[in-house]
Amino acid sequence: MTGKHQKVALNPKSLPAPPARFSHGVRKGGILQTAGQVGFRPAVEGEPPTPAGPTLREQMLQTLANLQAVLEEGGATWDDVMMIRVYLTDTAHFAEMNEIYNAYFDEHPTEPPAARTTVYVGLPAGLLIEIDALAVLD
Amino acid sequence: MTGKHQKVALNPKSLPAPPARFSHGVRKGGILQTAGQVGFRPAVEGEPPTPAGPTLREQMLQTLANLQAVLEEGGATWDDVMMIRVYLTDTAHFAEMNEIYNAYFDEHPTEPPAARTTVYVGLPAGLLIEIDALAVLD
Amino acid sequence: MTGKHQKVALNPKSLPAPPARFSHGVRKGGILQTAGQVGFRPAVEGEPPTPAGPTLREQMLQTLANLQAVLEEGGATWDDVMMIRVYLTDTAHFAEMNEIYNAYFDEHPTEPPAARTTVYVGLPAGLLIEIDALAVLD
Numbered sequence: 516m517t518g519k520h521q522k523v524a525l526n527p528k529s530l531p532a533p534p535a536r537f538s539h540g541v542r543k544g545g546i547l548q549t550a551g552q553v554g555f556r557p558a559v560e561g562e563p564p565t566p567a568g569p570t571l572r573e574q575m576l577q578t579l580a581n582l583q584a585v586l587e588e589g590g591a592t593w594d595d596v597m598m599i600r601v602y603l604t605d606t607a608h609f610a611e612m613n614e615i616y617n618a619y620f621d622e623h624p625t626e627p628p629a630a631r632t633t634v635y636v637g638l639p640a641g642l643l644i645e646i647d648a649l650a651v652l653d
Numbered sequence: 654m655t656g657k658h659q660k661v662a663l664n665p666k667s668l669p670a671p672p673a674r675f676s677h678g679v680r681k682g683g684i685l686q687t688a689g690q691v692g693f694r695p696a697v698e699g700e701p702p703t704p705a706g707p708t709l710r711e712q713m714l715q716t717l718a719n720l721q722a723v724l725e726e727g728g729a730t731w732d733d734v735m736m737i738r739v740y741l742t743d744t745a746h747f748a749e750m751n752e753i754y755n756a757y758f759d760e761h762p763t764e765p766p767a768a769r770t771t772v773y774v775g776l777p778a779g780l781l782i783e784i785d786a787l788a789v790l791d
Numbered sequence: 792m793t794g795k796h797q798k799v800a801l802n803p804k805s806l807p808a809p810p811a812r813f814s815h816g817v818r819k820g821g822i823l824q825t826a827g828q829v830g831f832r833p834a835v836e837g838e839p840p841t842p843a844g845p846t847l848r849e850q851m852l853q854t855l856a857n858l859q860a861v862l863e864e865g866g867a868t869w870d871d872v873m874m875i876r877v878y879l880t881d882t883a884h885f886a887e888m889n890e891i892y893n894a895y896f897d898e899h900p901t902e903p904p905a906a907r908t909t910v911y912v913g914l915p916a917g918l919l920i921e922i923d924a925l926a927v928l929d
Binding site: 681 | 821858884903906908912927
Binding site for chain 1: 663683684702719720728732733735736745747751755758765767768769770771772774787789791
């Protein structure tokens with residue numbers, strides 16, 4: 516309003532509505548921050564959010580697609596991403612997560628790759644992975 | 654000193670002193686980052702930090718008040734907040750946290766709302782919630 | 792490329808190669824974000840990453856050295872750091888972590904100190920601490 520930059524909500528139509536008063540992403544000036552995304556399938560009117568499947572692979576690929584939708588809504592690409600925070604529920608998933616991660620970023624090259632932190636936390640029942648991203652645009 | 658922007662510590666008098674060599678918040682140029690806040694009551698000279706109460710509601714409202722104090726110390730408001738990271742200890746608290754979150758931001762409107770990530774971690778005994786926030790000012 | 796600022800990878804030679812397609816740190820314009828660092832010793836050709844030792848102290852001091860290497864690779868110092876995220880595996884380590892933290896930043900003064908969030912998560916077997924940092928440069 517009064518300032519140079521306005522904060523803009525990034526809520527792609529493909530994502531289920533956030534379960535509380537938060538945005539799937541926001542951009543203000545050159546900074547774009549996504550909310551933590553999980554592997555929920557594209558929203559279906561009148562149905563609750565549903566994971567893409569029970570496996571890490573299914574959920575992670577959907578999570579990355581959801582993140583990409585938020586980035587694009589904000590005019591960003593993976594190339595603008597500085598930091599990716601990966602939340603897993605089980606240390607046994609680390610190797611498979613890395614495989615999926617590398618394959619995904621083979622297909623969505625980003626040069627250089629973003630930084631990343633992976634930690635192991637609790638998540639709501641049925642969810643194996645959550646990811647958020649910070650991007651800096653020119 | 655030599656640069657355009659100086660890093661400034663944000664340590665509101667109402668908050669107990671940090672338990673180590675960190676600041677409750679810092680601002681440099683247009684970026685403001687708070688430390689993780691918990692539900693400690695306003696500092697009382699000579700007494701150790703004490704949670705506002707045993708319930709999620711009491712601790713969360715105090716945590717949000719502490720965050721607001723840090724934001725204000727840095728010349729920011731909730732409207733400048735881009736990202737809110739919520740750390741809970743129990744997935745069973747998610748629904749109640751969302752209720753409190755929505756009611757709080759009904760009273761402290763921010764348009765559009767910040768992004769948010771919620772994960773479930775361990776916290777020191779007696780603490781049920783920790784929250785930190787990233788703000789971008791014009 | 793087309794923009795004002797280019798994203799640059801920060802991968803100090805002293806650190807083991809990242810275990811997946813991510814960078815130990817990235818800088819774009821005035822924003823520098825490190826990946827989560829752990830207490831791995833400097834890389835030895837042909838050997839897998841090895842923690843500096845089994846104790847919190849050994850791992851934490853190595854982690855801080857690794858973070859410093861990433862910061863320096865990006866032209867930053869601890870003075871530019873806004874936020875330090877500490878991931879521990881055991882709440883019983885909090886007091887010792889604070890002691891090591893304070894002693895380290897006595898020797899590496901930063902005025903004012905960065906903000907900090909500490910939470911307790913799972914980490915891969917043998918690792919007791921992970922830390923990442925966000926810096927803002929002039």
